[in-house]
Amino acid sequence: MSDITFSVTATAASPTRTDVQARNFSLVLDEPPSLGGTDSGPNPVEYELASLAGCLNVTGHVVAREMGISIESLTMTLSGALNPAKFMGQSDADRAGFKGITVEMKVSSSADEATLEKWRTTVESRCPVSDNLVNGTGVSIKVTT
Amino acid sequence: MSDITFSVTATAASPTRTDVQARNFSLVLDEPPSLGGTDSGPNPVEYELASLAGCLNVTGHVVAREMGISIESLTMTLSGALNPAKFMGQSDADRAGFKGITVEMKVSSSADEATLEKWRTTVESRCPVSDNLVNGTGVSIKVTT
Numbered sequence: 001m002s003d004i005t006f007s008v009t010a011t012a013a014s015p016t017r018t019d020v021q022a023r024n025f026s027l028v029l030d031e032p033p034s035l036g037g038t039d040s041g042p043n044p045v046e047y048e049l050a051s052l053a054g055c056l057n058v059t060g061h062v063v064a065r066e067m068g069i070s071i072e073s074l075t076m077t078l079s080g081a082l083n084p085a086k087f088m089g090q091s092d093a094d095r096a097g098f099k100g101i102t103v104e105m106k107v108s109s110s111a112d113e114a115t116l117e118k119w120r121t122t123v124e125s126r127c128p129v130s131d132n133l134v135n136g137t138g139v140s141i142k143v144t145t
Numbered sequence: 146m147s148d149i150t151f152s153v154t155a156t157a158a159s160p161t162r163t164d165v166q167a168r169n170f171s172l173v174l175d176e177p178p179s180l181g182g183t184d185s186g187p188n189p190v191e192y193e194l195a196s197l198a199g200c201l202n203v204t205g206h207v208v209a210r211e212m213g214i215s216i217e218s219l220t221m222t223l224s225g226a227l228n229p230a231k232f233m234g235q236s237d238a239d240r241a242g243f244k245g246i247t248v249e250m251k252v253s254s255s256a257d258e259a260t261l262e263k264w265r266t267t268v269e270s271r272c273p274v275s276d277n278l279v280n281g282t283g284v285s286i287k288v289t290t
Contacts, residue, residue: 001235003226003244006190010198012219015206018199022187023177029199032168037203042167044199044274045151047192052284053155054163054174054189058182059232061160066234074157080282081148087204087271089211090146096270097277099148103286113290120288125241126232129189132242136281137225139197141248143265145258 014038035084045098049078052101055129060105063122069111077104101133159183180229190243194223200274201248208267214256222249246278 008022016037020027029044031037042050053076064071080098085091109116124130153167161182165172174189176182187195198221209216225243230236254261269275 001228001230001233003228005224005226006188006194006243007222007224008187008191008194008198010195010202010221010223012202012206012216015216016203018195018202020195020198022191022195025187025191027187027192027195029195029202031203042153042170042172043151044196044203046153046167046170047172047196047199048274048277049151049153050155050163050165050167050172050174051189051192051196053153053165054192056286057155057157057163057174058161058176058189061157062233071157071160076155077152078155079150079152081150082273083146083148085146086276087273088146088207089271095276095280097273097275097280098151098282100283100285103284105286105288107288107290109290116288116290120286124284124286126234128227128232128242129193130242130284131231131240132193133277133282134284135240135242137243137278138245139248139269139275139279140245141201141250141265141269143250143252143261145252145254145261 045080045082049080049101052103052129052133053078055127056103056105056123059123059127063119063126067115067119069115069119070109072108075106078102190225190227194225194246197246197248197274197278198223200272201250201268204268204272205264208264208271212260212264214260214264215254217253220251223247
């Protein structure tokens with residue numbers, strides 16, 4: 001299969017608000033007032049969790065089809081904790097981002113527990129966003145004026 | 146500073162569409178028809194790029210304030226390529242996610258080149274989403290029925 005390239009463009013509408021264009025879709029990211037923003041949309045790390053949720057859904061259904069198991073319903077809660085001190089320039093003691101992400105998946109399926117465990121590990125390894133987070137991904141930033 | 150916990154909830158509206166709730170905000174993720182979806186929203190890896198864009202904007206302005214430099218405008222293009230073969234279960238030759246992410250930042254600022262280079266490296270290290278991608282982040286998935 002050939003590589004697929006995905007791209008978005010983004011504009012700083014304010015120091016906290018970012019307007020993103022992904023193909024024909026517009027997204028708004030902001031920070032809540034408690035983090036200095038104007039709360040026009042979810043913040044970047046909430047988008048990070050949303051990205052993982054969407055990827056686990058799609059991958060979950062692809063893998064379930066392959067395994068011949070049904071998923072009647074799927075809901076998830078995703079959480080992560082971070083210390084804002086490094087982001088704010090106050091301390092390097094903790095890393096900047098989430099220290100870890102937990103995902104609780106509630107699945108309605110007739111598959112037994114061992115089958116769902118195999119499903120879970122397969123989904124985790126084949127989900128592109130999970131792979132990018134768990135195994136790390138190079139980010140190359142070029143600045144022009 | 147204390148840790149801050151961020152959470153979202155998600156529902157599989159279809160095998161490709163995910164409805165996410167982040168506080169009072171609703172987000173829709175889907176896949177384009179070319180990837181088997183109904184194109185109700187950007188796809189998960191486009192959200193991943195959006196998340197990084199938003200984080201670089203916020204962190205960019207925090208660091209600029211500290212350094213005493215102005216940012217009159219900031220636009221970005223973010224891109225990544227991935228091979229869908231692992232996601233589709235066809236091959237493990239390539240990783241599942243983006244092989245790398247490139248960010249082109251166009252900054253309008255009176256700061257000189259050396260100052261902007263220091264700004265860039267500081268932003269990259271202090272942006273939570275960039276940290277999560279570059280340095281890797283544990284994802285713990287628990288399935289309940």
